[in-house]
Amino acid sequence: MLPSSDSTISTEEKIKLAARTVFMRKGYAATRTRDIAEESGLNLALINYYFRSKENLFNIVMLEICQLFASNVKELLNNPETTLDQKIEQLVHHYIDMLLSNPSIPFFILNEAHTSPDIFLSRIGMDGEMEELYIVKQWKELVNEKEITIQPLHIILNTISMTVFPFAAAPIVRAKSNLSTDSYQQLMEERKIMIPKWISMMLSNKK
């Protein structure tokens, strides 16, 4: 969980908080240091006093968001105590809960991954080896057992797509569907339950 607004926090933290808000809303390029100063209610010069440069401040903010985005996921996927279905369920729950609290994260991540892929990829810990995770072992067992031919990548893509995309496209979807903020959150709560079921259906279909 990222720290939220508070009146007892330090100036440095206030700037970082404001920077996170504005960077997530507008992206790096469209954000001016003046916007961050205004958002924080502090003087423009303090940004450079505490963080040296806009770019440096952005890197710090981005690192924290990436860590938030990746947190707990590895442990969850490597847990020998839960079944494959349970892992998917937990993953979907985890991400939808996080995105309900931080709905701009997908836009931010996609934006940075697209505009500067190299910098982004090196930061988010793309080096982590997937093959050793317990979920991979469970997947292989399922393949043997049920004679599934579907590529795991499709299932991963489907899970992440159905979970994350509705947040990334929220402005468009909400405009088209005429849903209030509350109704949209309600819709996402429904998806927390349903996405694991849909994925389960895909997995149980031998085809």
Place this chain on the structure above:
Amino acid sequence: MLPSSDSTISTEEKIKLAARTVFMRKGYAATRTRDIAEESGLNLALINYYFRSKENLFNIVMLEICQLFASNVKELLNNPETTLDQKIEQLVHHYIDMLLSNPSIPFFILNEAHTSPDIFLSRIGMDGEMEELYIVKQWKELVNEKEITIQPLHIILNTISMTVFPFAAAPIVRAKSNLSTDSYQQLMEERKIMIPKWISMMLSNKK
């Protein structure tokens, strides 16, 4: 289909082409008019000579992209000759083919929808009335017939999510999966076939 690079085209068209490339890669804010001039191989002053301003040029480019993104879809969804399943199949085919030719479109659309939602929404023709489309009638018939309780919005979200998101997140997915450009395109071709089947499964499940 957007016009592609050619040596016999006018200066005006060259600028628009270069602008499209750079705007789609970097978004509006991060793009400098100098980048467009460089990409086109032409002089900086010509951009203002032909298009008056960066913003005006962007609006023209964006309008064309939005039209491309929306083209044929309404006709497809309003066709009385095809079944519901066929419409979904055609929709997925249409979009994956288009995105294979223009993989940066999702990023571009999401970026502009997020950073300036009002401007974007007014442009993409969000005013079009959905209720009159033939597919809505077919959906209602299906609901009566099979006693489905699932909200149509979930199905729409799932279809668009599974189709579009893998393109929006391509840099991340490709890095994680170590897939070549060719293999990634192959994967998308597979999804053209499979996504309609998955959606069909969701629809046939009464739950």
Place this chain on the structure above:
DNA sequence: GTCTATAAAGTGATAGAC
């Protein structure tokens, strides 16, 4: 630490020569 004032660099746009 926080402010004002300003330097330094970048960027959209145009004037005017060719």
Place this chain on the structure above:
DNA sequence: GTCTATCACTTTATAGAC
């Protein structure tokens, strides 16, 4: 139509007073 040179303005960053 196309170029060079430059203006006008914005934006990041810093110097120096308090």
